[in-house]
Structures are given as C-alpha cells and as structure tokens.
Amino acid sequence: MDFDQLYKEQFPVVYRYLTGLCGNQALAEELTQETFCRAIEHSASCYCSRHHGNTLKVLEAMAGEGQAALIDVTTRRTVRLEGYDCIGFASGIYYGKFQESVLAFARQYLPRGKPVFFVCTYGGAKGAGAKALSKIAEEKGYPVLGEFGCRGCDTFGPFKLVGGIAKGHPDAQDMEKARRFFHQIQDRLS
Ligand SMILES: Cc1cc2nc3c(=O)[nH]c(=O)nc-3n(C[C@H](O)[C@H](O)[C@H](O)COP(=O)(O)O)c2cc1C
Structure with missing residues (x-):
C-alpha cells in the first residue's frame, strides 16, 4: 500500500481516535496530520x-x-x-x-x-x-x-x-x- 492510499484510508480512523482522546476536533486534526507527516519527515x-x-x-x-x-x-x-x-x-x-x-x-x-x-x-x-x-x-x-x-x-x-x-x-x-x-x-x- 502506498503512502497516499494509507493516508486516505487511515486518516479518519486516527482522527476519530484522537478526537475521542482529547475531545477537541481542531487539535485532533492537527495531531492527526502530524502523525502522518512524521512517517515521512x-x-x-x-x-x-x-x-x-x-x-x-x-x-x-x-x-x-x-x-x-x-x-x-x-x-x-x-x-x-x-x-x-x-x-x-x-x-x-x-x-x-x-x-x-x-x-x-x-x-x-x-x-x-x-x-x-x-x-x-x-x-x-x-x-x-x-x-x-x-x-x-x-x-x-x-x-x-x-x-x-x-x-x-x-x-x-x-x-x-x-x-x-x-x-x-x-x-x-x-x-x-x-x-x-x-x-x-x-x-x-x-
Ligand atoms: C523588531 C525588529 C528588530 C530587528 N532587529 C534586528 C537586529 O538587531 N539586527 C539585525 O541585523 N536585524 C534586525 N532586524 C531585521 C531582521 O532580522 C531581518 O529583516 C530578518 O530577515 C527578518 O526575518 P523574518 O522576515 O523571517 O522575520 C529586525 C527587524 C525587526 C522587525
């Protein structure tokens, strides 16, 4: 699976998980993006x-x-x-x-x-x-x-x-x- 596909499929999963953890959608989105960026940067x-x-x-x-x-x-x-x-x-x-x-x-x-x-x-x-x-x-x-x-x-x-x-x-x-x-x-x- 390439990175784009992984990102498309898994972003909502990670985002939901982090929203549940921190209870803040904006922060969860920021953290989710950071999680994926970290994989390549x-x-x-x-x-x-x-x-x-x-x-x-x-x-x-x-x-x-x-x-x-x-x-x-x-x-x-x-x-x-x-x-x-x-x-x-x-x-x-x-x-x-x-x-x-x-x-x-x-x-x-x-x-x-x-x-x-x-x-x-x-x-x-x-x-x-x-x-x-x-x-x-x-x-x-x-x-x-x-x-x-x-x-x-x-x-x-x-x-x-x-x-x-x-x-x-x-x-x-x-x-x-x-x-x-x-x-x-x-x-x-x-
Ligand atoms: C409030 C202020 C103070 C500054 N003080 C200095 C300074 O002490 N020495 C210097 O060489 N340049 C000084 N500069 C110029 C900046 O260091 C320079 O324009 C720098 O490239 C700005 O980077 P930036 O566009 O990423 O903020 C100052 C600029 C500002 C706005």
Missing part, C-alpha cells in the same frame, strides 16, 4: 518569521531538499519532536536575538539528546543571536550540528525611510548556500 524546523517571511523562505529552500517539517511556533499549540532525527530552530534576528517564542519552544519541547541546528536571517548582523539557543542546547546535552545565517530584507524603523536594507535578500545565492548547509547536516547525521 526526518527533520523539523521550529521557526518564527514575522517581519517579511525571510527566514521561512530559507527554511522552505532547505525543506525542498528533503522531507522536513516546518513548525510555526507562533501558531502551533503543541508538538512532539521525539520522532524526528534532528531539530532546527529558526528566526529572524530581532534586537540582536532569536525571537523569544523560539527559545521558549526549545526549552519546552526539545527532547534530550536530539541533534539540533540553527537558522537565522538578519538585516545587518546576526551578532550573538544564537547564543541563547546554544546555551539551551548545552544545558540539555544536545549536539549542535551547525548554524546557518544570511541577510534578510529589513524595513524596520528608520530603514523603512530608505526602502530597507539587505534588499532582495535572501537571494538565489543565499538559498543555494542554505541548501548546501542542509545537505551537510544530513551528511553529518548519516
């Missing part, structure tokens, strides 16, 4: 990309290279990350840092011993943006596989007056570098 990237979707563009380029789940931490209510081989945490850099909700997600949901990687986009400089995440990783004993960063169009505050900085980024070259990074992560896991 190897990595998950938990992200916040609220300014221009720059970070999401980079993650989508990476996800196109392999089976990767993209989890928006600002809308996802709950998640189980145990089944993935590695977990990415990704964000635009806001005031020199990764968005707090990404850090909170890492603290709450990252299972012990799971390899992680970090992705960020920034208007000017990433600075020490991933430092807080690295600290969480270290405290929980996660191996950090790598970190990818590139510039992303920034129209925040005064930059809006000049039409933004890092215009056009992430561009094709950034995307290509992101794909290469993702392959390196996969190679390190195999």
Whole structure:
C-alpha cells in the first residue's frame, strides 16, 4: 500500500481516535496530520518569521531538499519532536536575538539528546543571536550540528525611510548556500 492510499484510508480512523482522546476536533486534526507527516519527515524546523517571511523562505529552500517539517511556533499549540532525527530552530534576528517564542519552544519541547541546528536571517548582523539557543542546547546535552545565517530584507524603523536594507535578500545565492548547509547536516547525521 502506498503512502497516499494509507493516508486516505487511515486518516479518519486516527482522527476519530484522537478526537475521542482529547475531545477537541481542531487539535485532533492537527495531531492527526502530524502523525502522518512524521512517517515521512526526518527533520523539523521550529521557526518564527514575522517581519517579511525571510527566514521561512530559507527554511522552505532547505525543506525542498528533503522531507522536513516546518513548525510555526507562533501558531502551533503543541508538538512532539521525539520522532524526528534532528531539530532546527529558526528566526529572524530581532534586537540582536532569536525571537523569544523560539527559545521558549526549545526549552519546552526539545527532547534530550536530539541533534539540533540553527537558522537565522538578519538585516545587518546576526551578532550573538544564537547564543541563547546554544546555551539551551548545552544545558540539555544536545549536539549542535551547525548554524546557518544570511541577510534578510529589513524595513524596520528608520530603514523603512530608505526602502530597507539587505534588499532582495535572501537571494538565489543565499538559498543555494542554505541548501548546501542542509545537505551537510544530513551528511553529518548519516
Ligand atoms: C523588531 C525588529 C528588530 C530587528 N532587529 C534586528 C537586529 O538587531 N539586527 C539585525 O541585523 N536585524 C534586525 N532586524 C531585521 C531582521 O532580522 C531581518 O529583516 C530578518 O530577515 C527578518 O526575518 P523574518 O522576515 O523571517 O522575520 C529586525 C527587524 C525587526 C522587525
């Protein structure tokens, strides 16, 4: 039986089961989708990309290279990350840092011993943006596989007056570098 057929036949069964368990149809649908995605996806990237979707563009380029789940931490209510081989945490850099909700997600949901990687986009400089995440990783004993960063169009505050900085980024070259990074992560896991 191929995956499409399995999905078509078993989705209602799993959905009914989970609705009975949690008593919430919206949550049950989310969990059912996650169950099936988990069967084919190897990595998950938990992200916040609220300014221009720059970070999401980079993650989508990476996800196109392999089976990767993209989890928006600002809308996802709950998640189980145990089944993935590695977990990415990704964000635009806001005031020199990764968005707090990404850090909170890492603290709450990252299972012990799971390899992680970090992705960020920034208007000017990433600075020490991933430092807080690295600290969480270290405290929980996660191996950090790598970190990818590139510039992303920034129209925040005064930059809006000049039409933004890092215009056009992430561009094709950034995307290509992101794909290469993702392959390196996969190679390190195999
Ligand atoms: C509120 C805010 C604060 C920002 N702070 C910084 C910063 O400290 N350093 C920097 O280089 N870029 C900063 N930026 C620019 C973003 O990091 C950049 O545009 C990034 O690509 C946004 O990613 P996103 O579109 O995925 O949210 C800031 C943008 C916003 C909206």
